Each structure stands twice: as C-alpha cells, then as structure tokens.
Amino acid sequence: MKGLTPSFLLSTSVLFSVAKAVTLDLIGKRKQGSSLLFPRRLKRDDAGVFGNGSVALHNLGDTSYQCNVTLGGKDFEVIIDTGSVDLWVDGDVPGTKDLGVPMSISFAKGTVQGNINTAQLQFDGFTIENQAYLRAEFTQDLGDVNGIIGLGPSGASQVIGLLQSSAGDPPLDRIFQSNPATPNILTFLLSRNASIETLSGTTPLSEQYPAQLTIGTTISGLEAINSAPKLPALVDQFGINQHWLTLLDADGIVANGKKISTSTAIRNPTNGTLDQLHVMFDSGFSFPQLPKAVVDAIYGDIPGAEFIKDGAAASPDLAGLENFYKIPCDYEVNVSFFFAGQEFPVSPLDLSLGGPTSTGEDVCISVYQPIDDSLVGNAASGALDMILGMGFLRNTYILINFGDFVDGSTSNVADPYIQLLSISDKAKIHQDFVNARLGGE
Numbered sequence: 001m002k003g004l005t006p007s008f009l010l011s012t013s014v015l016f017s018v019a020k021a022v023t024l025d026l027i028g029k030r031k032q033g034s035s036l037l038f039p040r041r042l043k044r045d046d047a048g049v050f051g052n053g054s055v056a057l058h059n060l061g062d063t064s065y066q067c068n069v070t071l072g073g074k075d076f077e078v079i080i081d082t083g084s085v086d087l088w089v090d091g092d093v094p095g096t097k098d099l100g101v102p103m104s105i106s107f108a109k110g111t112v113q114g115n116i117n118t119a120q121l122q123f124d125g126f127t128i129e130n131q132a133y134l135r136a137e138f139t140q141d142l143g144d145v146n147g148i149i150g151l152g153p154s155g156a157s158q159v160i161g162l163l164q165s166s167a168g169d170p171p172l173d174r175i176f177q178s179n180p181a182t183p184n185i186l187t188f189l190l191s192r193n194a195s196i197e198t199l200s201g202t203t204p205l206s207e208q209y210p211a212q213l214t215i216g217t218t219i220s221g222l223e224a225i226n227s228a229p230k231l232p233a234l235v236d237q238f239g240i241n242q243h244w245l246t247l248l249d250a251d252g253i254v255a256n257g258k259k260i261s262t263s264t265a266i267r268n269p270t271n272g273t274l275d276q277l278h279v280m281f282d283s284g285f286s287f288p289q290l291p292k293a294v295v296d297a298i299y300g301d302i303p304g305a306e307f308i309k310d311g312a313a314a315s316p317d318l319a320g321l322e323n324f325y326k327i328p329c330d331y332e333v334n335v336s337f338f339f340a341g342q343e344f345p346v347s348p349l350d351l352s353l354g355g356p357t358s359t360g361e362d363v364c365i366s367v368y369q370p371i372d373d374s375l376v377g378n379a380a381s382g383a384l385d386m387i388l389g390m391g392f393l394r395n396t397y398i399l400i401n402f403g404d405f406v407d408g409s410t411s412n413v414a415d416p417y418i419q420l421l422s423i424s425d426k427a428k429i430h431q432d433f434v435n436a437r438l439g440g441e
C-alpha cells in the first residue's frame, strides 16, 4: 500500500547538553478488513478490563497511530496508547528472557496472553536494558494489531502489579529514570492534511493524518505549548485506575454558538466543582466519549438528525454501530472545548464522519458519542466523565509532564501536569469543511 513507507527518526534535537530528546514520526493506519465507511466501533468494556488498568482497545477496526519499537534488535509496529500503560508485542524477540509470570489482557473484543519477558528496548532514540513487557503467545480477535505501547501513568501498570517490583516499570518510566537530564515530558501531535480530505477519498491515512511523538522535548515550531496554562493531572480519587485526567472548565463546551451546561457524574468529586467534567485524554480512542446530555446538545437539534441505538436495524451500512447520531454530511457542526479559559475549537471534519453507502447515498454519523454507562460512575474505570481521543487530539497539540507520577520519583519532584495548544484555526477549519464537504463553496 502506498504511503506506509518508513519514516522513522525525523530529527534529533538536544535540549540541554546531556538531555536526550527525540521526535518520532507516527503512521496513521486503518486496520485491514475494516469497512472504510464505518469502521467497527468497540467502546463498551465487554471484558471489564478497563477497570484493571488496561484500557480496552476501543478502536480495533479503526484508525490507529503506530510507530516502531525495537525489542532485542527486531522492529515491532505498535499502537501508541495513552489510555494504557504496559507494552506488549506479538512475535519472536531475539534474546528475550522469559520471567515465567503469566499475564493476559482482555480487550473489548479480543485477548492477549503470554508471559512477562524482559529484553532490550529501543524506542524513540532511547535504549533501555531489560525492559519488561508481555510477549504474546496467544492472541484472539485482534486483527492485525501486533502490539501496543502504553503511555499512561504507571500507577495502572499490570506488569508492575504482577512482578511486585519496579523491574516491571513501563517504558516511559524507565526512560525518565535512566535519563535524569531529560525533562519528564511526552508530547504528541495528531494532525490532518485537510487538502486531501473528501468523503470518498482514497488517500492513505498515513498521508491524511500525519502525526508525531516526542519524549523530552517539544515539536519544533510548537514551542509555544511550554507557556500554555498548566492543567493539573488529577490523582484518581478512587485510587484504582490512574489515567491522564484533567478538569474541563465549568460548562466548558460550546456547540453551534450555545454554551452547554455540564455536571459531573462523579459522586463527591474531590477535584473541581460539580459543573466541571473530568476529562481523560486517550490517543488510542478515535471516537470521543461524552455524557449523553452533551452529545444530545451538540447533535440533537440538527435538522434531519436521528439518534440510532442499533445501527444494524437501521441499515446494513451501519451494522456494528450503536448509540450514535446520523446527521447530514453537509451540516457544519462547530464545537469548542475550554480548559483554563483557553478555547480549543474542533474541526467540523472531526465532528461527523462518513461516506457513500452501498446505495450511493452519503451518510454521516456523529464522531462524538455517548460514553457507556459501564464506564461513568464506575470506580474501577477511574474518576472520569468523558474521554477525548483522536477526534479532539487532531485539533490540539498535547504535552504531558509526568512529574512525580514516574515510579520511584522522590517527593521533591513536581506534580504532573498537562498543557494543550490549539492547532485548529477557526477560519481554516471552516474552509477545510467547505472544501471537503461542500465542494469548495
């Protein structure tokens, strides 16, 4: 397939004399065999694994952002996932050491099983000896996914839990521990090349959705993120499942010119006020998950909008989907989120998605969808109200400072925080929509 060419190390920039910091190009891919029109949407935590610290692979069948990690000298293409923590790969790893500790991860649909191993890891220019990871011996229903590198906070690591020791620390913790001069930051930019986006476009996703990840530095040209407001990375109040979480401003969503009133579903929240939603950032999740009332406020009043509980019953083209709005593809939905008083507009192209169906009719669905009841108000899922995934992150450059979330860090290390920088200019995203959906006029 054209476009899936290697584009590994982009540039090496040195922040401080001894600090290592590297930028890595990511490759956007759509999983093989998925319907181009409506990729299979898996969001419910059927296996309940979300509550065990390993977020389900919600977007199997859909877009994912991948990069290579090198284990024992061999390259593995893995999905980057800020919603989970551990590393797993499927395949033979030269020189790997089997620790004989079995582990399994169950996804919404699919399973990985194997033993925890250690091997030398090279990732983004860093080399880590004896990196612990799950070497898959058995996988089921995972399509062509060959591995995931979790970039979430290590508090939720299953490998640490099973090894009962810091020998199980995930890759980013190991990188920060062994490179003390490197700032404890991870950034990633998921973007789009709107000039090649149309409803029936056939451009490879790797060209359509350029993406980059950095450790220890920021992307050149986007240094302004360093002076963005520092949003607190919340300590999960239930203490079970730590994610990258922060607070949205009170009533901090504006849709089509209307401010939406919000209230948290978390009982007795220890962070924020009752009208502040708790937001998780998850790069492994393409469809943002919002409270149903917010989704209704965004899409419900659109002329012709229809809420569909069971896609299969509505049309064969919608099979496999549930709880979404069907809306006219030419309706320009405008939504902005507000964090620390800053506005983060979302491209209308990230608010509806679709294409021609088998009957030739263009059909579009809501990209922002109601979060499942099994996640909200469930302590095992973490104290969250909503999940902002790719549909938001393609509009916003994100920096995560791990602070003292790194395992073994001392108490004088600062609290973790998150910074966001909007990359979606309102005039530009409007024009992108006009070009892609309205034939340029």
Ligand SMILES: *[C@@H]1O[C@H](CO)[C@@H](O)[C@H](O)[C@H]1NC(C)=O
Pocket (backbone or CB within 6 Å): 004, 005, 006, 007, 008, 026, 027, 066, 067, 068, 075, 076, 077
């Ligand atoms: C990973 O490396 C292989 C070569 O070892 C290359 O063909 C592939 O395109 C790379 N994938 C990514 C996502 O960079």
Ligand SMILES: *[C@@H]1O[C@H](CO)[C@@H](O)[C@H](O)[C@H]1NC(C)=O
Pocket (backbone or CB within 6 Å): 047, 048, 049, 051, 052, 104, 106
């Ligand atoms: C989740 O964790 C609980 C308790 O640690 C365990 O009993 C259960 O089997 C786990 N579920 C999965 C799917 O791993």
Ligand SMILES: *[C@@H]1O[C@H](CO)[C@@H](O)[C@H](O)[C@H]1NC(C)=O
Pocket (backbone or CB within 6 Å): 193, 195, 196, 207, 210
């Ligand atoms: C967008 O895609 C077009 C067509 O493939 C290409 O010529 C252009 O360089 C791309 N722009 C960016 C910013 O990647």
Ligand SMILES: *[C@@H]1O[C@H](CO)[C@@H](O)[C@H](O)[C@H]1NC(C)=O
Pocket (backbone or CB within 6 Å): 232, 233, 234, 235, 236, 237, 270, 271
């Ligand atoms: C949020 O709540 C937790 C748990 O109650 C508490 O430890 C923490 O200090 C609060 N603030 C932040 C920024 O996490």
Ligand SMILES: *[C@@H]1O[C@H](CO)[C@@H](O)[C@H](O)[C@H]1NC(C)=O
Pocket (backbone or CB within 6 Å): 256, 257, 332, 333, 334, 426, 427, 430
């Ligand atoms: C969205 O914003 C554009 C201008 O940026 C405007 O033309 C369009 O009518 C807006 N859509 C709605 C539903 O308000």
